[in-house]
Amino acid sequence: xxxxxxxxxxxxxxxxxxxxxxxxxxxxxxxxxxxxxxxxxxxxxxxxxxxxxxxxxxxxxxxxxxxxxxxxxxxxxxxxxxxxxxxxxxxxxxxxxxxxxxxxxxxxxxxxxxxxxxxxxxxxxxxxxxxxxxxxxxxxxxxxxxxxxxxxxxxxxxxxxxxxxxxxxxxxxxxxxxxxxxxxxxxxxxxxxxxxxxxxxxxxxxxxxxxxxxxxxxxxxxxxxxxxxxxxxxxxxxxxxxxxxxxxxxxxxxxxxxxxxxxxxxxxxxxxxxxxxxxxxxxxxxxxxxxxxxxxxxxxxx
Numbered sequence: 001x002x003x004x005x006x007x008x009x010x011x012x013x014x015x016x017x018x019x020x021x022x023x024x025x026x027x028x029x030x031x032x033x034x035x036x037x038x039x040x041x042x043x044x045x046x047x048x049x050x051x052x053x054x055x056x057x058x059x060x061x062x063x064x065x066x067x068x069x070x071x072x073x074x075x076x077x078x079x080x081x082x083x084x085x086x087x088x089x090x091x092x093x094x095x096x097x098x099x100x101x102x103x104x105x106x107x108x109x110x111x112x113x114x115x116x117x118x119x120x121x122x123x124x125x126x127x128x129x130x131x132x133x134x135x136x137x138x139x140x141x142x143x144x145x146x147x148x149x150x151x152x153x154x155x156x157x158x159x160x161x162x163x164x165x166x167x168x169x170x171x172x173x174x175x176x177x178x179x180x181x182x183x184x185x186x187x188x189x190x191x192x193x194x195x196x197x198x199x200x201x202x203x204x205x206x207x208x209x210x211x212x213x214x215x216x217x218x219x220x221x222x223x224x225x226x227x228x229x230x231x232x233x234x235x236x237x238x239x240x241x242x243x244x245x246x247x248x249x250x251x252x253x254x255x256x257x258x259x260x261x262x263x264x265x266x267x268x269x270x271x272x273x274x275x276x277x278x279x280x281x282x283x284x285x286x287x288x289x290x291x292x293x294x295x296x297x298x299x300x301x302x
Contacts (some may be wrong), residue, residue: 002160004065006031006057006087008080010045012126012252013097014071015133017141017166018054019047026165027065029057046132048113056266062213064089067157071097074267081110088115093153095119095143099189099252100180100245100267117154120181121144125199125249136246144174144180144251179228183219184238186268187212190289193263193296196254200247214240214285218272225279257293260300265293 007018008031017126018088021028032040037056044051065087072080088094088111095117096103104116124139141161145151161168171177191212192202202208216235223230256263269290276283 002066002093003027003158005029005067005069005160006062006065006084007071008032008055008083009071009073009076009097010040011071011073012133012255013121013124013139014015014053014069015045015047015128016124016126016139017069017071017097017121018050018165019133020138021164022052022054026160026163028259029055031059031062032056033083034058034060037283040131040275043131048133048135050133059083059086062086064092066091066093066195067146067160068092068094069097070094070103073262074098074100074103074264075262077103077106081107081234093117093157095157097141098267099182099185099264100271101178102267102271111235113146116142117145117157118178120178122181122184123245125245127250127255138167140169142169142171142174142177144171144177145286148172176228176230179223179230180234180237182268182271183216183223183230183234186219186272186286187216187235188238188242189251190215190265190268190286190293191243192251193253193257193265194289196257198247198254199242199245199249199251202240215272215289218276218281218283218286220274221281222275222279222283225281231253253293257296260302262302263293263297265290265297267292 004027005074006029009013010030018030068084070080094107094115104118108116121141122140123137125136127134146156158170191208197208220230232248253263269286272286273283
C-alpha cells in the first residue's frame with residue numbers, strides 16, 4: 001500500500017502530475033532544493049491558472065517513503081539520484097516518467113532493479129512558462145513490472161494512481177510499449193525541435209510525417225535486433241496519438257529549443273546512434289538530427 005509518496009522534477013509533466021496527487025488522502029510531497037523551495041514559496045507555482053500549494057521538502061529532510069516518482073530532465077538525472085537518496089528505503093518503489101528507454105537502468109545501477117517499475121506518460125500536452133503550467137490534456141501513465149502484471153508493487157502503485165484520479169494502465173508488455181513510445185519521441189520530438197512545427201503542422205503536411213517515419217524506422221530496426229517486437233505498422237499509431245492533442249501543443253523538446261534550454265537529444269538520437277552501432281544498424285537520419293539539434297544548442301551557448 002502506498003501511503004507516502006514524493007515527486008522530483010516540477011516541470012511541465014511533473015507539475016501536471018503533482019497537482020493531481022494533492023489532497024487525495026496521501027502524504028505527498030515535492031522534492032526541491034532549498035533555493036528553489038524559497039523561490040516557489042515566494043512566487044508560487046500555478047497549474048491551469050490556479051496557484052497550487054505544493055508541500056515542498058528538501059533532500060536533506062528526506063526519510064524513506066513508499067513511492068518515489070522521478071520526472072526530471074534526462075540530463076538532470078544524476079543530480080536527482082543524489083536528491084532522492086534519503087527517501088529510498090528497503091521497501092521503496094521508484095517509478096520514472098522520463099522519456100527514453102534507459103532511465104530505469106540508470107536508476108537501478110544506484111538503487112537496484114528490484115525497486116524499479118518501468119513507465120512512461122503519453123497523451124499529455126503540458127506547457128511550462130516560468131512557474132506557470134498549462135495542461136492541454138491530463139495524460140496517461142502506462143507502467144508495469146518486469147516480474148509480471150501480478151507484482152504486488154505494481155498493483156499498489158495502480159491503486160495509488162486510481163486514488164489520485166490519474167488515468168493509468170498496468171501493462172504486462174511494458175518493455176515493448178516503452179520502445180513504442182521511444183520510437184514516437186525519436187520521430188515527433190526531434191523533428192519538431194529541428195523544424196519548429198507544432199502539433200497542428202505535424203499532422204497537416206506529409207513532409208514532417210515522412211521525416212518522422214525515416215527517423216522512427218531506425219528505431220524499429222534496432223528494436224528487432226534487440227528482440228523487441230516492433231514493426232513498421234507501429235509507426236502509424238503515432239498519427240492517432242498526435243490527432244488527440246491540441247493543434248497548438250508543442251513537444252517538450254520544441255519547448256526546450258524555444259526557451260534556449262538543454263534538450264534531451266542525447267537520450268533520443270544519441271541513444272539511437274549508440275544502439276545502432278551496438279547491433280549493426282545504420283542510423284543516418286538520427287545522426288543528422290543529433291547534429292542539427294546540438295548545433296541549435298551551441299547557438300544558445302550550451
